Amino acid sequence: xxxxxxxxxxxxxxxxxxxxxxxxxxxxxxxxxxxxxxxxxxxxxxxxxxxxxxxxxxxxxxxxxxxxxxxxxxxxxxxxxxxxxxxxxxxxxxxxxxxxxxxxxxxxxxxxxxxxxxxxxxxxxxxxxxxxxxxxxxxxxxxxxxxxxxxxxxxxxxxxxxxxxxxxxxxxxxxxxxxxxxxxxxxxxxxxxxxxxxxxxxxxxxxx
Amino acid sequence: xxxxxxxxxxxxxxxxxxxxxxxxxxxxxxxxxxxxxxxxxxxxxxxxxxxxxxxxxxxxxxxxxxxxxxxxxxxxxxxxxxxxxxxxxxxxxxxxxxxxxxxxxxxxxxxxxxxxxxxxxxxxxxxxxxxxxxxxxxxxxxxxxxxxxxxxxxxxxxxxxxxxxxxxxxxxxxxxxxxxxxxxxxxxxxxxxxxxxxxxxxxxxxxx
Numbered sequence: 001x002x003x004x005x006x007x008x009x010x011x012x013x014x015x016x017x018x019x020x021x022x023x024x025x026x027x028x029x030x031x032x033x034x035x036x037x038x039x040x041x042x043x044x045x046x047x048x049x050x051x052x053x054x055x056x057x058x059x060x061x062x063x064x065x066x067x068x069x070x071x072x073x074x075x076x077x078x079x080x081x082x083x084x085x086x087x088x089x090x091x092x093x094x095x096x097x098x099x100x101x102x103x104x105x106x107x108x109x110x111x112x113x114x115x116x117x118x119x120x121x122x123x124x125x126x127x128x129x130x131x132x133x134x135x136x137x138x139x140x141x142x143x144x145x146x147x148x149x150x151x152x153x154x155x156x157x158x159x160x161x162x163x164x165x166x167x168x169x170x171x172x173x174x175x176x177x178x179x180x181x182x183x184x185x186x187x188x189x190x191x192x193x194x195x196x197x198x199x200x201x202x203x204x205x206x207x208x
Numbered sequence: 209x210x211x212x213x214x215x216x217x218x219x220x221x222x223x224x225x226x227x228x229x230x231x232x233x234x235x236x237x238x239x240x241x242x243x244x245x246x247x248x249x250x251x252x253x254x255x256x257x258x259x260x261x262x263x264x265x266x267x268x269x270x271x272x273x274x275x276x277x278x279x280x281x282x283x284x285x286x287x288x289x290x291x292x293x294x295x296x297x298x299x300x301x302x303x304x305x306x307x308x309x310x311x312x313x314x315x316x317x318x319x320x321x322x323x324x325x326x327x328x329x330x331x332x333x334x335x336x337x338x339x340x341x342x343x344x345x346x347x348x349x350x351x352x353x354x355x356x357x358x359x360x361x362x363x364x365x366x367x368x369x370x371x372x373x374x375x376x377x378x379x380x381x382x383x384x385x386x387x388x389x390x391x392x393x394x395x396x397x398x399x400x401x402x403x404x405x406x407x408x409x410x411x412x413x414x415x416x
Contacts, residue, residue, distance in 0.1 A: 068298070098306060120330055120334050
């Protein structure tokens, strides 16, 4: 049975789930969510996910939301990308939800997808400081490491990288974070890796 | 063996772990982290938790960080407060990390613990909007429910309530959220429940 992922290219959270499925060789297909025209706020979408967010994973009778929960399901079902140390893997996934991509996604939205005259500059400045502080934590952790947990890629890697391949600026410059840059190259070298805009439908040029 | 929790009263994230242990009847004791004098940013503390955050849980050779990971450990070890539907429980814990307490904690800090002349008012306004939008999602979910998942309290409840008993204002008014208020009353009625300032050392009056 082909799993369906409600997603859109600009969503780094959807990318985490899509990338995990793609690298695990999972049978899946994307369903486009027209986020920028408000689809995720519609009553129909809320009936699918009361949180009003992408991604949503549907496989037969099973509906899952929250990218990390979808990642766990794929990893447990396929036996791939589960770190031996579950606590350490989950620790980085929860850190990521709060301090990593959880903040990066909001900042990228404010800096790129809001109309220029509506961007809250002081909030952007504050949030950018938080994002860079958190990235420094990840940079320090990745010193001398190829992967976030242990010696192999896990869903913790595919969570924390969720927004870091996008071209839209949000304060993250690879040159400032050499360990993160090395780690991102390692993920991108995995067989089957795709950039978010190549893996999911929808990207900013559609609205240009 | 008595577990130790590095914590401080003002930390709603520490409260999640402390409350879970207290309600589960776990053998634990708090160790005060002098967060407001920078202890969590010290090299010694970073050696304990590279993320520079509270809480940290230590039990013999096992050190855990991230409140949700600690909660999972306690719940699995005691068999208490694990919802039957693990995916649904984790879904709300990940939602909470990003949209719930993950945002509330930062907002409460900006509005109460920063010196008045250093509070970024536009960032506060933006973040308050985000916090209230997320609380509306929780309010809608709790309509007709006593607990976040199924028919019994779980660690998802003790995660999502982490900042909601504090007296310091951050835009959350119980009268505006009757379902959340009912749910908080239910948690507070569980045998052994304590307010964060009664469960952990340190509170704002220490610095008054």
